[in-house]
Amino acid sequence: MNPDITRERENATFNVEKLTHILDGGIEKTKRRREIESLVISDPDFQSEDLNFLSRSERYNAAAKKSAQMILKLREYGISDPEEIYCYKSCVHRGRSEPLDLHLGMFLPTLLNQASPEQVETFFIPAWNLEIIGTYAQTEMGHGTHLRGLETTATYDPATQEFVMNSPTITSIKWWPGGLGKTSNHAIVLAQLHTQGKCHGLHAFIVPLRSMNTHIPLPGVVVGDIGPKFGFDEVDNGYLKLENVRIPRDNMLMKYAKVEADGTYVKPPSAKLTYGTMVFIRSMIVGEAAHALAKSCTIAIRYSSVRHQSEIRPGEPEPQIMDYQTQQYKLFPLLATAYAYKFVGHYMNQVYHRITGDISQGDFSELPELHALSAGLKAFTTWTASAGIEVCRMACGGHGYSRCSALPDIYVNFVATCTYEGENTVMMLQTARFLIKSYRQASAGHQLSGIVSYLNESECRLQPQTVSSRPTVVNINDLASLVEAYKLRAAKLVELAAKSIQQELQKRVSQEDAWNNSAIDLVRASDAHCHYVVVKLFAAKLGEIGDTGVHSVLSTLALLYALQGIQQHSGDFLQTGLLSGPQLSQVSQRLKELLAQLRPNAVALVDAFDYRDEMLNSVLGRYDGNVYEHMFEWARRSPLNKTEVHESYHKYLKPLQAKL
């Protein structure tokens, strides 16, 4: 054990294990998670060479091998609770995506939710036994978030009682679905349904892609891998071009909408049902943001405690780089953010489960608000976490740039969340739509409920002119007062966006153009709303914590999170009169004090995330802090070192010397 990191742990002022239990949701959950982790980590079938040393084809191959093993073992061990399956799977693939992700996460659930009872019988058991391996093919080369724009067609032919599936243009080729390129033999394909000469919009169809015997693509099916990406090297994201592929009528998912034998179309009862899944996936992504940032902070903070560099005082030994104020200023607010997002993730998960109960009883009332909030929080947390991972990486200096740090890998795999499941700017504008609607209702005197009810409060709708005349009430040392300030800021920015739309409308532009011409303000309003929610939830979480030591350190983190946000958006707080110039100087001063206060607990706070070395897979983030010897050992295993002299020497350099 590196003595620097031992000393850090000795200086901690709280019980790390207790904080871990809070993060896991209870002592029992910590215990069970650790059991599952040990099960995987000690399993000889799940050992493999460092993925960084493999080609893409080898990485896909290794992932397919692990996925197959994983399915067998989950059944062998009888692990069936969704949370435990998720934990086991994350552990097997070290948090990476894998070829069967869409089979397990989209194909099977979609069958359960949208197939008729007969279809479940036909398809579910073969899919459960992986005879049918499926994916979910929605996105097309030319069409992403805007579902109505999708071009793939399914035309019903009553003569044969079949649908004829086609990709009529190059832009209609299905593009991106995970597992589509090489792994799947079926796909649920989203296509425009045409029957009896009319188009009835998007519906889902089960399309066989490859032979169940040979795995060779079926006639009319052009399928393959879309090529290398920024990350996701283990996944065969694919393309699919359908050329007059005929499927039986029974392959349209018919729980809700139907096409009868003669081609008569029967409408589905309601469209709101798909909201739930979207909320669930987005709340999972918020959890992933917490996770990615927590891992990055663990690596950067542990490394900062063992890395010595430069000098603060001349003649003295090089200090730990964590002693530099600038280093603390990079890392500690991100650590606070990781904690904040952990608690936001918990909250969203709880709310989702509560509301799912309501929905099953026919009560949809809270769904629009949760849907809007989940969209914004997905964007808010993924943007911040992505940028934060890179800050952590660069805070590790040159070694952060090596793949041995694991940080490049965390970044490229996580940053995709900014784009998938709803591009972030589009998400922010969805939240804004709900905020503006709520603002207008409040202005019209309606009483709002839920988290947007602050738009009702009269002090939130003061005129900008009157701001300077009222006393500033924010107490920068009081978290509750800061939550209030964030709330007022959000209210102001929602109002500003609403007014921008109003002003545009006065120029006689259309509603739609007024919206687009105010989009910058709308995104800003959503961002402020989400920021308020995060600060509020972090503050609320503190109320649940009994242990004094843990409560104290988390309070410091929460205050740091809130004050740093104010400093970063100081223009908003000044412009809306919520803070004065001198108060802002106090915020800067207070931030520095908080950094110094957190310094002794930094390593303990990342230890509490409880990532085992096997899960982090980072030479810089090792628990024992013995970084350098392992970096050397890792480098020597690099493929370029398999021979002392690389073939290119004999092929190019040696002949060159002769020619010059």
Next chain:
Amino acid sequence: MNPDITRERENATFNVEKLTHILDGGIEKTKRRREIESLVISDPDFQSEDLNFLSRSERYNAAAKKSAQMILKLREYGISDPEEIYCYKSCVHRGRSEPLDLHLGMFLPTLLNQASPEQVETFFIPAWNLEIIGTYAQTEMGHGTHLRGLETTATYDPATQEFVMNSPTITSIKWWPGGLGKTSNHAIVLAQLHTQGKCHGLHAFIVPLRSMNTHIPLPGVVVGDIGPKFGFDEVDNGYLKLENVRIPRDNMLMKYAKVEADGTYVKPPSAKLTYGTMVFIRSMIVGEAAHALAKSCTIAIRYSSVRHQSEIRPGEPEPQIMDYQTQQYKLFPLLATAYAYKFVGHYMNQVYHRITGDISQGDFSELPELHALSAGLKAFTTWTASAGIEVCRMACGGHGYSRCSALPDIYVNFVATCTYEGENTVMMLQTARFLIKSYRQASAGHQLSGIVSYLNESECRLQPQTVSSRPTVVNINDLASLVEAYKLRAAKLVELAAKSIQQELQKRVSQEDAWNNSAIDLVRASDAHCHYVVVKLFAAKLGEIGDTGVHSVLSTLALLYALQGIQQHSGDFLQTGLLSGPQLSQVSQRLKELLAQLRPNAVALVDAFDYRDEMLNSVLGRYDGNVYEHMFEWARRSPLNKTEVHESYHKYLKPLQAKL
């Protein structure tokens, strides 16, 4: 040609070719650059498979091949002007780093600058003919920016007149030098010189690493590749462990310092000489920042003109995504930034060449300021450009995440500049040191010269309390007035940092701790100083432009750049009383107008950067806008598509089906 992009070009209001000449530095330079590009692009020896489809070893191999060809052809064509060599090289390697970079850029120049005439004779010609292939080994595993911390030793043995080279600890292993792992047979090694029982600090030694015949490492030399990194796949960054390696006394570079045969050490005359090289490399990096951002903007803006998505007005066709205000707000300020950095790069290059003339005449007076400025601008531009590349990538939605966009590649290779040649935070603090020194001189009544002379102006040192009482003079539509505002902001933040140090000192902490405890403020001050310089240089450039059309569009860009910076740092401008709240609202409004104003010229402005498709190597950034068919064609060439059925199906999936 895609009709959307044709229409964009028809709508431009200025002559693209004229702007290209300005960017190149004159019509003749444009002509020559294009000649060189054509020479390379049409050369059958420089065609190769898409690097994205190759393994790392194959990429290194392909790069070594190209580098060898390049050396032969440069001599064949007689290209010897450094700028033209740089252009040819960039073109051959499409802007990527390559195995011989350090041989050409560090080993040969260091020989010329630091070797004695006899040493030049011994080493330079073999190195010129690539019998000796060298690198520059400075950084160690445990030591980066802080040169005094380096541990490698060179101990003089007068008995044999040799130096004994050693890596005494694991942290002393040389780590990171490009070309060290596999390519080089020599290295210039920086080591602590010990002679006659005393250590004389860092000196440079030529150390043979590999046999000149077999390329096998020599006894005592442990050398290899440090393993895969975020980017730089073509370069064999290496490690080097020296175990009692003996080199002749003549292998110490002895132009300045010397060790005589008996071991007597002779001191060098001055240490300032190395400043020049650092300034040069950093000014090159600023140019690279402009280049990386310009390429990214070219890709994202062209793609935004041909990509259609969602709807602004219901029922109408999907609009070009460039019509969304949020998309313009992401991309146009970055386009303005790319132009700003191009002009900053030009300026630094000119100043460097002017000052180099002064230095050769013994006049070092301007060097400290330029050195400080180059450090800060390197950090300022590389941080912004790195983040900007990712904004461009994400603005391309899902397809930006594909390697076919080229944006992942631009990012991973460029972002390293934030860390190498001086870690950015360290760079900012170097600039701050100069600013604080200048501030103190100004406070003591000294008249400053050069770019920091604004610290002399009395209105820059008003007390914060008096700010609100004086009239706000900034005219947000006048660039000169905005330059002034940036200047006053910089002055305020320098003052704030100086006061923070003062306050710390009053707490009776040491100078060094006071500095560290004010580091956040110091970085902020440097950032503001650099921002001022960039805005000022952009404004100054406008004065040189005669063509009305070009002048007009560049003026819009400059105003956009200045106003967006104000919006992003609105807290500073409000807190220092430089802008009022209502003025800030006007800034937001004006920004939206500028975005709309730039919209018709966006494609033409990226066309003016004049990147040929072969240089961009991006499916999304194609000049003809025919994105989708080429994306499909690219994907089909992906290695995973070489077989219809991947081997993993037979190995893992098929057997799994039997077991379930």
